[in-house]
Each structure stands twice: as C-alpha cells, then as structure tokens.
Amino acid sequence: MQAVIDYISSNLFEGVAIILFGIGFTTLFLHPNLIKKIMGLNIMDSSVYLFLAAKGFVFGRKAPIVTDGVAEMESYINPIPTGLVLTGIVVSVSVTAVMLALTIRLYWRYHTLEMDEIMQIIRKEGK
Amino acid sequence: MSRVRTDYEKTLWRKIVRFVNGEKDLFDEQSGFNVETEELEDRRHRNFFEEAELNKKKVQIAELIEERSEETEQRAVKLYERFYRLFAVITCVAIIAILLVTVANLPDYGDPDNPANNEVSKKYIEDGIKDTGAVNIVAGMILDYRAFDTLGESHVLFIAAVCVMILLKIDPDSEKGKRFISLENDRAYEPKNDPILVWATGILVPIIIVFGIYVILNGHLSPGGGFSGGAIIGAGLILYLNAFGFKKTERFFTQKTFSVVSVSALLFYSISKTYAFFTGANGIHNIISKGTAGDIISAGLILPLNICVGAVVACTMYSFYGMFRKGGL
Numbered sequence: 217m218q219a220v221i222d223y224i225s226s227n228l229f230e231g232v233a234i235i236l237f238g239i240g241f242t243t244l245f246l247h248p249n250l251i252k253k254i255m256g257l258n259i260m261d262s263s264v265y266l267f268l269a270a271k272g273f274v275f276g277r278k279a280p281i282v283t284d285g286v287a288e289m290e291s292y293i294n295p296i297p298t299g300l301v302l303t304g305i306v307v308s309v310s311v312t313a314v315m316l317a318l319t320i321r322l323y324w325r326y327h328t329l330e331m332d333e334i335m336q337i338i339r340k341e342g343k
Numbered sequence: 344m345s346r347v348r349t350d351y352e353k354t355l356w357r358k359i360v361r362f363v364n365g366e367k368d369l370f371d372e373q374s375g376f377n378v379e380t381e382e383l384e385d386r387r388h389r390n391f392f393e394e395a396e397l398n399k400k401k402v403q404i405a406e407l408i409e410e411r412s413e414e415t416e417q418r419a420v421k422l423y424e425r426f427y428r429l430f431a432v433i434t435c436v437a438i439i440a441i442l443l444v445t446v447a448n449l450p451d452y453g454d455p456d457n458p459a460n461n462e463v464s465k466k467y468i469e470d471g472i473k474d475t476g477a478v479n480i481v482a483g484m485i486l487d488y489r490a491f492d493t494l495g496e497s498h499v500l501f502i503a504a505v506c507v508m509i510l511l512k513i514d515p516d517s518e519k520g521k522r523f524i525s526l527e528n529d530r531a532y533e534p535k536n537d538p539i540l541v542w543a544t545g546i547l548v549p550i551i552i553v554f555g556i557y558v559i560l561n562g563h564l565s566p567g568g569g570f571s572g573g574a575i576i577g578a579g580l581i582l583y584l585n586a587f588g589f590k591k592t593e594r595f596f597t598q599k600t601f602s603v604v605s606v607s608a609l610l611f612y613s614i615s616k617t618y619a620f621f622t623g624a625n626g627i628h629n630i631i632s633k634g635t636a637g638d639i640i641s642a643g644l645i646l647p648l649n650i651c652v653g654a655v656v657a658c659t660m661y662s663f664y665g666m667f668r669k670g671g672l
Contacts, residue, residue: 246428280471
C-alpha cells in the first residue's frame with residue numbers, strides 16, 4: 217500500500233501518461249476500424265505530450281516568460297520539453313491529416329473501413 | 344549460320360521423341376498405321392466420352408475441395424483472429440506493466456534536481472533575452488536558437504497539405520469529377536442560411552480572427568506564437584466556411600491564395616533565417632536589431648517569422664478542411 221501511495225505521489229502524471237499510451241496502443245493494435253486506429257494513434261501522441269510536459273515541470277516555478285526582469289534558472293520551469301511538445305503537435309496534425317486522406321481513398325476503393333474486410337477483398341481479387 | 348529447317352518432323356530426333364511419347368509409327372511410316380485406323384477411330388470416340396465424364400467428375404471434386412478449403416480457411420481465420428486478439432491484449436498489458444515499473448524508477452515529478460534541468464535550459468533561460476530579445480523564452484528558443492527545427496516543422500505541415508491535395512483533389516472538369524460532385528457533394532445545398540449559425544458566425548468570426556492575429560503578433564511576449572495563432576485563424580476560417588458556403592470564401596481564399604501565401608511565407612522564412620545564421624556564424628555585423636525586450640517590435644526576426652509560420656498554419660488548416668469536405672478549395 218505504501219508503495220502505491222509513494223508511486224502516486226512521485227510519478228502520477230507519468231503513470232497516467234503510460235496508461236493513456238497503453239490505451240492508444242491497444243486501440244491501434246486491435247481495432248479493425250481504420251478511423252479508430254487513427255484515434256488510437258492520436259491518444260498515444262497526447263500521452264507522449266503529457267509525459268514530456270510532466271518531465272519539464274518543477275514545483276513552485278513559473279512558465280518561462282520573463283516579465284519581471286528576473287532571468288534566473290531558479291524561477292522558471294524547463295523550456296525544452298515545451299518546445300518538443302510544440303514540434304510533436306505539429307507533426308501529429310500533419311500525420312493525422314495524411315492518414316485520414318489515405319483512409320478516404322481506401323473507402324472510395326473498397327467501400328468499407330474495416331481492416332479485415334479490406335484484406336478479404338484484396339485476397340479475393342488477388343486470386 | 345543457322346537456318347530454320349522445314350523438314351523438322353522427319354528428323355531422327357523427332358522420331359525418337361514420338362517413340363518415347365508412345366506413338367506407334369516408329370521408323371517405318373507406312374506399316375502399322377493403316378491396319379489400326381478403324382480401331383484407332385473407335386478408341387478415339389470412346390475416349391472422348393470417357394474424357395467428358397472424367398472432366399465432369401474432376402470439376403465436381405474440385406468444387407468439393409474448394410468448399411472444404413474455404414470452410415477450413417474461415418475456421419483458420421477465426422482461430423487466428425481469436426489468438427491474435429488474446430496475444431495482442433497480453434502484449435499491450437505487458438508493455439504497460441513494463442513501462443509503469445520503468446516510470447517508478449524515473450526521477451521524481453517536479454524535482455528541481457532532475458537531470459533534465461541541466462546547463463542547456465540554464466543557458467536558454469539566463470541568456471535568452473540577451474541573445475534573442477524575446478521575453479517568451481520558448482519563442483526565443485524555437486524561432487532563434489532552433490529556428491531550423493521550426494522551418495522543418497512548417498515544411499512538414501506544407502508537405503502534408505500537398506499530400507492531402509494529391510490524394511483527395513478532384514478535377515471538376517473530368518468525367519469522374521463531375522459524377523463525384525453530383526453524387527457526394529453537399530455544395531448544391533449551400534449556403535444553408537441557418538439563422539443561428541449565420542448570426543453566431545457573424546459575431547464570432549471577427550473576434551476569433553482578431554484574437555488569432557493578437558496571439559501571432561504577441562508570440563514573443565506572451566504564451567502563443569505562430570502555430571497556435573495560425574490554428575485559431577484556421578478555425579475561424581472553417582467556421583466562416585460552414586456558415587456561408589464556398590461561394591463566399593472563394594472571394595478571398597482559393598487554391599492560388601493557398602500556394603502563393605504558403606510558398607512565399609516559407610521562402611521568406613528560409614531566406615531570412617539563412618541570413619541570420621550566416622551573419623551569426625561568421626561574426627558579420629547583423630543589421631537586424633534586437634530592440635528593447637518587451638516591446639511589440641523587438642526580438643529581431645522572431646516577429647516576422649511568427650507571422651510566416653502563422654500564415655502557413657492557417658492556410659494548411661483551411662486547406663485540410665476544404666480537401667476533406669469537397670476535394671478542392
């Protein structure tokens with residue numbers, strides 16, 4: 217019990233991020249629907265952002281915007297994970313858009329979004 | 344020199360081949376053939392009927408085998424799927440468990456002595472204003488220290504927009520495009536003239552776009568910047584499009600606008616940043632002044648670069664929506 221309390225108090229955000237990652241990964245791995253696969257990938261992305269933002273946070277410090285002229289490391293959180301999250305969001309938006317476009321093309325071609333049905337049609341056409 | 348022989352059938356080799364194949368008229372062609380002609384004819388007739396029956400049977404057997412194999416295949420697919428699901432769930436749970444145990448051994452959340460808070464972030468925070476002139480240290484980081492990274496990001500967005508265009512663009516003049524537009528497009532019912540949507544849009548869209556411009560222009564002074572401001576402007580444009588239809592938006596935003604704005608913004612970004620890196624790396628005097636930190640026109644190139652990034656992001660968001668909606672802008 218004590219171990220669980222220690223875990224929650226020390227690494228709550230990272231643990232939540234890992235669980236979200238697992239949910240997204242399972243959806244991406246298991247769900248036959250292509251749109252839900254893309255949703256799973258987006259959940260994975262968000263979990264990674266949460267993890268990075270949690271790693272950059274320091275108790276009692278502010279966002280790194282110098283408004284009062286104090287430019288010391290002791291008063292601001294780590295700005296690097298924030299920049300990484302920004303990059304990640306942009307890339308995830310682009311990847312999601314391209315994946316959705318490919319899914320639309322697949323739907324035009326096979327008239328279904330279920331992965332296994334598409335595979336069956338492909339197998340039948342291949343014979 | 345090789346020549347095509349016309350008397351091929353009469354050669355010795357050919358005869359041997361026919362002998363091996365079981366034909367009777369070996370080396371003497373006359374004898375044997377005439378005697379057995381009638382018998383041969385008879386046998387041929389019988390063979391024909393027998394073959395027909397055999398073929399019928401063969402077809403039946405093949406059908407049976409196919410049915411049986413299809414059944415087994417379906418059973419195998421079902422079994423495989425069940426196994427796959429079980430295996431995948433076990434894999435996922437195992438991955439989550441391993442990662443959770445790993446997370447327990449990470450440095451504590453919010454601890455100032457974390458190894459992540461090292462000399463790099465110290466340099467960014469303590470020298471950020473002096474080096475870049477930006478009050479917002481993240482903006483100074485991503486648009487000055489790591490500007491090439493942000494240039495790559497804008498290019499990723501632009502390339503994604505181009506990819507979506509390649510995949511979904513429909514030529515309205517072609518036969519297929521005409522059929523698609525008549526079948527699947529809701530453009531014929533536009534504008535919808537829904538009073539609630541039109542009124543709310545009329546009030547909201549100017550505020551949203553002005554707020555987006557504010558976020559872009561204050562990117563070096565406050566939270567925000569090109570990416571978030573561009574996304575806000577793109578959302579405003581999409582709302583406008585939904586309320587008033589493509590006819591209204593085509594007055595100011597077409598395919599040409601998209602390409603001109605995106606390409607010129609990316610070009611300006613590349614050229615200005617190349618200049619900044621060239622002068623910085625070679626110690627040449629840079630004519631772009633940093634200004635007073637905290638002013639709206641300060642921080643050197645960060646403000647124009649934010650505007651460029653915002654333009655690219657807004658155009659990309661809007662073009663994504665247009666492509667998914669009707670396959671064109």
